[in-house]
Amino acid sequence: MSGNESRVQAISQIVNRKQMPARPPKRLEDMWATDVFSLSKMQESLPKSIFKSVKNTVQTGQKLDDSVADVVAAAMKDWAISKGALYYAHVFYPLTNSTAEKHDGFISVQGDGSVISEFAGKVLVQGEPDGSSFPNGGIRSTAAARGYTAWDVTSPAYVMETDNGMTLCIPTVFISWTGEALDKKTPLLRSISAMNKAATRVLKLLGNTEIAPVNSSCGSEQEYFLVDANFTNNRPDLLLAGRTLFGKPPAKGQQFDDHYFGAIPERVQVFMQEVEERMYRLGIPAKTRHNEVAPGQFEIAPVFEAANVASDHQQLTMTILRNTAKKHGFMCLLHEKPFAGINGSGKHVNWSVGNATQGNLLDPGDTPHSNIQFLVFCGAVIRGVHKYGPLLRAVVATASNDHRLGANEAPPAIISVYLGSQLEDIFGQISRGEVKDSKGRGIMNLGVETLPTFMKDAGDRNRTSPFAFTGNRFEFRAVGSGQSVSGPLVAMNTILADSLDWIANKLQSDLANGTELNAAIQTILKEVMDEHGAVVFGGNGYSEEWHKMAVEERGLANLRTTADALPVLKEGYIEDLFEKTGVLTPVELESRYDVYAEQYLLAIEVEAKLVTSMAKTIIYPAAVRYLAELSGTISKLKEIGIELEKESAEKVAVLLKSMMDTASKLSAALSKHDFASTEDHMQYASQTIRPLMDEVRQYADALEGEVADDLWPLPTYQEMLFVK
DSSP: OOTTHHHHHHHHHHHTOOOOOOOOOOOHHHHTTTTBOOHHHHHHHSOHHHHHHHHHHHHHOOOOOGGGHHHHHHHHHHHHHHTTEEEEEEEEOBTTSSOEEEEEESEEEOTTSOEEEOOOHHHHHEEOOBSSSSOOTTSSOSSOOBEEEEEOTTSOOEEEEETTEEEEEEEEEEEETTSOBOBSHHHHHHHHHHHHHHHHHHHHHTTOSOOOOOEEEEEEEEEEEEEEHHHHTTOHHHHHHSSOSOOOOOSOSSTTOOSTTOOOOHHHHHHHHHHHHHHHHTTOOEEEEEEOSSTTEEEEEEOOEEHHHHHHHHHHHHHHHHHHHHHTTEEEEOOSOSSTTSOOOBEEEEEEEEETTTEETTOOOSOGGGOHHHHHHHHHHHHHHHHTHHHHHHTTOOTTGGGTTTSSSSOOSBOOEEOOHHHHHHHHHHHTTOOOOOOOOOEEOOSOTTSOOEEOOSSOOOTTOSEEEOSSSEEETTOBTTSOSHHHHHHHHHHHHHHHHHHHHHHHHHHHTTOOHHHHHHHHHHHHHHHHGGGBOOSOTTSHHHHHIIIIISOOOBOOSHHHHGGGGGSHHHHHHHHHHTSOOHHHHHHHHHHHHHHHHHHHHHHHHHHHHHIIIIIHHHHHHHHHHHHHHHHHHHHTTOOHHHHHHHHHHHHHHHHHHHHHHHHHHHTOOOOSSHHHHHHHIIIIIHHHHHHHHHHHHHHHTTSOGGGOOSOOHHHHHHOO
16 A cells, blocks of 8 residues: 555545444443542451451551451452453552553362362562563562562552453552562552651641641642544654654644534543543543644543552543543544643642641632641642752653653642742741731622622632642643653652641751741741742743743753663662652662663663654655656657756755655664763764654654645544544
8 A cells, every 4th residue: 555545544534434333322430430449348257357357457547457458359259250351460559650460360279170250468568560571770689580569458459351261450559579669569569658657756846636647638639632543553753752853743633622522532532431431430430521732632521549559549540541442433642742742641640748636738718828737748748848948859860751741731840839829928928927817718709690700719820830729629730641640749748748747847956945836837948938938939930031030040950861861860869758758769769760770771762763763764665756757757858849847856855865864863872872870871862863863853754744635655643633
């Protein structure tokens, strides 16, 4: 199939595609958590004492009684088999942003050749995948392969349905034989524990006597693109890199702002409904769905949950989106920038902290100026973000996210805090040493009698801020759409734990010296603002003035690329932070730097190889065929004295030569391997390889605008974004 025949065929298949019927409507109550071995199902199937032990572990963090494992395993097995499961899997989250699982059967062969279903407590509690075959940063060598998975009782087991049946899935941590964390869940659980200890200290010093365990919460807004699989199957770059490495912008993109919150296409809504049903059955509280800014882009967002469960659910959400898309003839793209020239995708992480006795500790209430508890916790966040801003940038640093950050569609790489006018005014009063009042919320009158009046928020939102307060939580807007949320949550929990410990130490000392509580709090918060208030910014984060002010006047870091940001993980103060909070050992932290640096380099290497391959084997032949056609046309036109086609042929020839010359330079650049350090290698990838890739693309995209459409071999942006 030559030229654009495959494109024409793809469009024909899409246009004539039989619409998948919408799923019959079901009551939410009939679907909710039906595939989850929840506390309510445990209560039905476990002896009272066993259930009480498990419940205490889940709700209060108490150590699980080892004696309950066999009983829980038997009940879990019976429930899973009743759902049709023949296999179980320890599900874990290696350092890949993906989910891993190893399936084992319940089958146990008896001495007489018969079989029974068996699932012992020791199998529930512990598994043993290969610890050297996953990214580990040198913690495990190929010869030292042993690794362990261990049951995380705080995240419920569930059955996952596919066309091939049901599998019991058990969330676990993944550690090495020598005890180091090889996954994203273990540090998250540690960070929650560290934050809980520090928060409890502060709450006690504030006079609270009954204090339930403090947990962080997370609600992740997942953005994604849907492209028909008939197109993606003809795009090697989408199949292997998750983004288009070539593509001329269409005449219409997002400039009319007509896609955002527009009517959801019927085919997409059918897909969304199946996604949501699967999520509801797994207890994932999907709440919002809508068209996003770019054509072909959409968003799904859940209600917030406890951070550990929310992180597991986020991984499940990405899996469900991808798998369901295939059933509906789509490819779901979670890359941060799958199409150049239009908005990319993020995963805004809404983060807060609270417990059952004091409630949401980041809720300002109606009079935030007098809400000491809120001011202390908000002040701790301000201190943490200022002191460890480069860490927050590092945990969202990936080759794909570099295309998005700072591109006037996502927050800049400079990490700042937006508080809103009300809170910015209050913390300004604190900085001046006097706190008198809070700005009121005000009433919105729409000027039409039939329309209601309502209370408006005390402050506007700021979409250019990477870390914005949005009413009773902070929204970390720099997280990439394809990332696990565990890394950002670990960083936020850990920097909060550090700041709360600092506040507790100060407050404990002041109270011991006879200082009155309110006076001590005011002194501490004033110190926070004096030393860390530079991170608070409420203006336009895209402006050049802010970039200059942030770096030159406020001393904030502007780590533009992953190559700039990842080395932060090797800084001594970051190592001290994780070690003193018990979240990551120096060895574990170093391993993460090594893994993420390798992933960055591999991602760019794969893309660069694809660029040279596609340029040489797909785009070059198409342009040569076009030149051959032009040559014949020129000869015929010359016979009658017309030379209109000569200029076009010369332009195509120049572009073609430039593309191939640059592709050769890129290929030669990829052969360089003698680097003094990983940092040098990353900078080379960022400053040499990527610009050469962009230059090849520049010529190729120009060729797309010159070569006859019936010869162009790749599905175009116009087709992929608008043909549904």
